[in-house]
Amino acid sequence: MKATNEINAAVLAAFRRSLPAWFRRHRRALPWRTRRTPYRVWISELMLQQTRVEQARAYFLRFMRRFPSLKALAAASQQDVLKLWEGLGYYSRARRAHQTAQWLIAECGGKFPATYEGLLALPGVGPYTAAAVGSLAFNLDVAVVDGNVERVLCRVFAFGGGRQQVQAWADELLPRGRAGEFNEALMELGALCCTPRKPDCPHCPLRKVCQGYADGQPENFPAKAAKKKLPHKVVGAGVIVNDRGEFLIARRHEHGMLGGLWEFPGGKQEPGETMTQCIARELVEELGIHVRVGSCLVVVHHAYSHFTIDLHAHWCRINSGRPQNVQCLDSAWVPFSKLREKPFSRADLHIIAALRGVKPPEF
Ligand code: SF4
Numbered sequence: 001m002k003a004t005n006e007i008n009a010a011v012l013a014a015f016r017r018s019l020p021a022w023f024r025r026h027r028r029a030l031p032w033r034t035r036r037t038p039y040r041v042w043i044s045e046l047m048l049q050q051t052r053v054e055q056a057r058a059y060f061l062r063f064m065r066r067f068p069s070l071k072a073l074a075a076a077s078q079q080d081v082l083k084l085w086e087g088l089g090y091y092s093r094a095r096r097a098h099q100t101a102q103w104l105i106a107e108c109g110g111k112f113p114a115t116y117e118g119l120l121a122l123p124g125v126g127p128y129t130a131a132a133v134g135s136l137a138f139n140l141d142v143a144v145v146d147g148n149v150e151r152v153l154c155r156v157f158a159f160g161g162g163r164q165q166v167q168a169w170a171d172e173l174l175p176r177g178r179a180g181e182f183n184e185a186l187m188e189l190g191a192l193c194c195t196p197r198k199p200d201c202p203h204c205p206l207r208k209v210c211q212g213y214a215d216g217q218p219e220n221f222p223a224k225a226a227k228k229k230l231p232h233k234v235v236g237a238g239v240i241v242n243d244r245g246e247f248l249i250a251r252r253h254e255h256g257m258l259g260g261l262w263e264f265p266g267g268k269q270e271p272g273e274t275m276t277q278c279i280a281r282e283l284v285e286e287l288g289i290h291v292r293v294g295s296c297l298v299v300v301h302h303a304y305s306h307f308t309i310d311l312h313a314h315w316c317r318i319n320s321g322r323p324q325n326v327q328c329l330d331s332a333w334v335p336f337s338k339l340r341e342k343p344f345s346r347a348d349l350h351i352i353a354a355l356r357g358v359k360p361p362e363f
Contacts, residue, residue, distance in 0.1 A: 007172055011156070011209045015173045016182075018205035023185035026192060028053075031060055033184075038112035038137040039070045045132045046093045050305070053191065059088055070110055074101040082260050082343035089304075089346070091258055096124030114138050135179040143170035144183040148190025154222035155194060155212035161222030194218075231307045236279040237266030238316035239297050239351065240289075241360045242333060248323060249342065250286060251330040257304075262342040264313060264351050265328065275312050286328055289321040294363040298354035302347040313351045315361055 027033070030053065032044030043063060047056040063084050067073040073081070078098055085094035100123050104110060112133065113119055119130035134140035143149075145167050153159070153166050175182055193200045201213045212218035240248035250265040252258055267282040269275065276293040283291050294315035302309050323331045334342070339352050 007169065012173065014206050014209045015186075016175045019185050019189065020178070020181055022193075022205035023181065023188055027184070027188055028192075031057060031064070036137060038133055039073075040064065041137040042112070042129070042133050043097065045129050045136075046097055047088065049093065049128075050090055051088060055088070059084070070101050070104055073098060074105040074110075078260060079343060083341075086261075086343045087346055087349070091261060095254065095260055100124050112137070114140075116140055116142050132183070135183045137180075139177070139180045141174060141176050141179050143167065143174045143179070144187065145170050146187060146190075148187045148194075149183075151196065151222060152186060152190045152194045152206070155199070155218045156206055156210045158211035158215055158221055230303070233307055233309045234269040234275075235266060235309050235311045236269055236275050236282060237264040237311055237313045237348075237351065238279050238283050238291060238293070239264055239313050239355070240283070240291060240316040240318060242318070244333075244335075245360070246333040246335050247339065247355075248287070248318075248331060248333055249339070250325075250328040251332075253327075253329050258345045260329070260343070261348075262344050263348050265331075266311075266313075275314065279312075279314055279316065283316070284321075286326060287321075287331060288324040288326045290319045291316040292319050292363065295361060297358070298351060300347050300350040302350075309347065311347050311351075313354070315363065317363065 030044075032040050044056070044060055047059055047063075051059075066080075066084055067076060076098065078095060081094050081098045082091060085091060088094075103123055104112065113122070116130055116134045119125055119134050120127065122130075125133075128144065128146065131142040131144045134142050135144060145163065149170060150161070150163070150166050153169050154161055157169065159165065170186070173182075189204070189206070193204050194206075197219065199218050201207050201210070201218060204210065204213070207213050210218065212221045238248075242248070248265070249262045251262050252260065254260045265283055265286045266279055267286065269278040270281075273281070275296075279293050280291055283289050294317070297313045297315055300309075300311040300313065302311060325331055336355060339355075344352065
């Protein structure tokens with residue numbers, strides 16, 4: 001949809017006076033809003049991408065306890081960083097944060113650049129994160145557009161959607177010298193008041209200038225894309241146990257999904273394959289071992305952002321071969337009591353939970 005809306009004086013006043021006043025009254029006490037350093041803002045913004053605030057809050061507090069500074073993060077091992085990110089998803093964020101911290105310590109004396117261009121030049125930092133850190137930590141005059149901001153502006157201007165136009169409005173509305181508070185206020189309004197369903201228009205500081213509200217159906221903006229059915233995959237994993245009761249786990253290559261995490265080895269079922277054949281083949285390909293595949297321990301249903309899986313975990317014993325890291329970064333025999341020391345994906349954590357108190361079957 002093409003935008004035709006002008007930003008007039010009433011709209012500017014609503015965004016620059018009523019919105020900040022509302023924010024000062026309603027802002028949530030979130031841990032990253034205290035002691036606002038570039039490091040804390042940066043970590044919080046990384047965590048908040050694709051994650052609900054309530055979930056990010058607990059992760060942020062744990063992360064800051066363990067890595068209170070850029071220096072502490074840079075000095076950590078990648079495994080320690082991934083362990084603290086375990087369950088948050090999008091693990092490339094954690095790997096990149098770790099690499100960027102090391103780069104900042106080595107190349108910039110441990111200081112974040114204080115310009116938008118400097119922030120954007122950091123490894124793994126895109127326009128959104130550079131704008132968020134720039135405005136919130138350095139008060140640079142840059143507008144942040146996330147999903148919340150886009151929804152609010154599309155409703156105020158009764159606009160179907162389009163990042164470029166929304167960014168242009170956000171840039172124009174931004175009060176110079178007060179970008180940090182303005183950006184946060186707009187994001188907070190989207191999170192607390194102008195919610196995707198049932199926006200609380202009667203209590204909104206923008207209602208007098210909101211065209212979506214005036215038209216009577218603000219939920220129609222932005223236009224919703226038709227929901228696509230997510231592809232579904234069936235995956236097999238081997239719960240390989242030895243005579244000492246240890247489990248064979250493998251570490252995934254760093255590039256790609258769940259990179260750097262540990263897993264019960266396995267992979268996708270091919271057409272025409274039984275689950276037993278799938279697991280046996282995958283373990284030859286990944287670790288160079290031939291196994292006997294036994295009964296099913298658990299089937300885990302899990303949804304990622306782009307697909308869903310059924311993960312069938314079967315007991316296995318090695319028939320022949322010694323584990324080699326053919327298609328993985330590392331592998332290890334680990335007793336049950338030490339499994340949780342390694343970072344795993346959520347789906348694999350369900351397998352560990354299913355193992356609790358269970359004796360491996362004879363087969
Ligand atoms: S008036 Fe309603 S639709 Fe408009 S910005 Fe406020 S909460 Fe959103």
